[in-house]
Amino acid sequence: METQWAAEFPHAALEKRPRKRPRMTWDMPPPLPPPKVPRPLYCGHEYVNGYCISDAFFPYYHSGLPRHLSPPWRPDDKDGHYVFAIGENLTPKYRILSKMGEGTFGQVLECLDLETRESVAIKIVRSILKYREAAMIEIDVLQRLAKHDVDGSRCVQIRNWFDYRNHICIVFEKLGPSLYDFLRKNSYRSFHIDLVRDLGRQLLDSVAFMHDMRLIHTDLKPENILLVSSDYVRVPDYKALSLSSKDGTSFKNVPNSSAIKLIDFGSTTFEHHDHNYVVSTRHYRAPEVILGLGWNFPCDLWSVGCILIELCSGEALFQTHENLEHLAMMERVLGPLPSHMIRSADRHAEKYFKRGLRLDWPQGATSRESMRAVGKLPRLQNLIMQHVDHSAGDLIDLLQGLLCYDPSKRLKAREALCHPFFTRDFRRCLCLFI
Structure with a gap:
């Protein structure tokens, strides 16, 4: 799912740029992480001095944390990709089922919408400015296309979008292979x-x-x-x-x-x-x-x-x-x-x-x-x-x-x-x- 991007995105401002939603409490990092537990659980591990940063949060998943909550805060990997584990939540609304693909922009995950019980594809953009800006352009384009593509037969349909832990996340209908x-x-x-x-x-x-x-x-x-x-x-x-x-x-x-x-x-x-x-x-x-x-x-x-x-x-x-x-x-x-x-x-x-x-x-x-x-x-x-x-x-x-x-x-x-x-x-x- 490789994508070649332009080196720079010269669009300084967008017409009707979508407003970022307010940051919720489950987006906030914990004060201090608990001690390291050396168990490889998460996709996109980052190691510092032999310690896996992601593993530091492993005890939270086996100490009674309600399944409907988001996981504790974890740092991104060295390239700005969101670090996740299959089966955990991406906000209380979406549960991660599988990884569908990865590109220069970030990753695409198959998730279950816990409210509608529908499988969706969520594009999680890297926490880097130029990719965040490109994602906002994409959201604007998708909303314009959806407004005019009445039957949704030409272009993938956007369902939702949100800013989660400095990652623009775009929710799409789930389609087949390319x-x-x-x-x-x-x-x-x-x-x-x-x-x-x-x-x-x-x-x-x-x-x-x-x-x-x-x-x-x-x-x-x-x-x-x-x-x-x-x-x-x-x-x-x-x-x-x-x-x-x-x-x-x-x-x-x-x-x-x-x-x-x-x-x-x-x-x-x-x-x-x-x-x-x-x-x-x-x-x-x-x-x-x-x-x-x-x-x-x-x-x-x-x-x-x-x-x-x-x-x-x-x-x-x-x-x-x-x-x-x-x-x-x-x-x-x-x-x-x-x-x-x-x-x-x-x-x-x-x-x-x-x-x-x-x-x-x-x-x-x-x-x-x-x-x-x-x-x-x-x-x-x-x-x-x-x-x-x-x-x-x-x-x-x-x-x-x-x-x-x-x-x-x-x-x-x-x-x-x-x-x-x-x-x-x-x-x-x-x-x-x-």
Whole structure:
């Protein structure tokens, strides 16, 4: 559940920033902790001079402390993450059931709402200023989205939020796994093209909804797209190379429901705010961001194009961590960068080009491995033909519109929804997803 964040969040103030609730007595630290009891109980231990700080509070849990109360105060770990134990309370209202994931922002815990008896997902943000500020931005965005997304079908729904021991906690409805987790647990087997079409339509509808509200997500990726349900079925995988089913390689998982929702709005930006920093996780980052040309709504559509290819192939298209190699991969798959974008590149990106005319590749490659990684990539048309049995022509045309270098010519979300890839009637049912 990794998330790449912008280095700084330049939003000094928010419209209608939610008011912090008053600190309650169960949020206050005890005067002095009791002596250390050397027993490893808590997640996120921090050791000082051989003593586990978390263990110092172990006696409280076995000395008659009512189960409905919050645990005694404990310090955060060295990175500012909240230290917790499975089975204890997170405020008297929520009981911790399991850890669902962790990212740069903090942790996500599955909790039981003791009032409604419903399972929820609670995002506990690190007690560091920039992440707290990002969390407040996310709360503002979530509340705006919930106000306009009447049926709650596009974006994850916020249930509550509170400030607990210097951690912003956001309570969400509990959803299923991310598309990335589903692919990973399915040995990165690709989705059938008809399922990709359905997922793509929903994704673009969600993006169009956000753009209509003048919001830019800026971090679209399979990790931030969740299936609503965790249910799946195992079906024969006719594309598997092995004919043996002893190790399960001739079967794959298919979601029972294709319904999805967007999550992670911590780096979502209002159109009128400054756009002076790097956005998007590397593999899904648009060329205008790398070249320092400024970015806006079209950067989300580039990410959507990369996501659709990943769902079709099972693997991220641009698997790189370096700008020059990333640009070389783009040119390998999509052709040369437009000269006007090269000429307009900022001073940080000028070094990637020879005399300001063409990409400094392969001369500027850092290693032979890097050259091989670029060289093995096929052209877009060939890549799609390798993985798609029908609708390939329509999908290639759609992707060429989404992965257009020039953001001013790139397809908009609502334009993409009207593309023949989505509008043609193939008269296929969900059983063909396999």
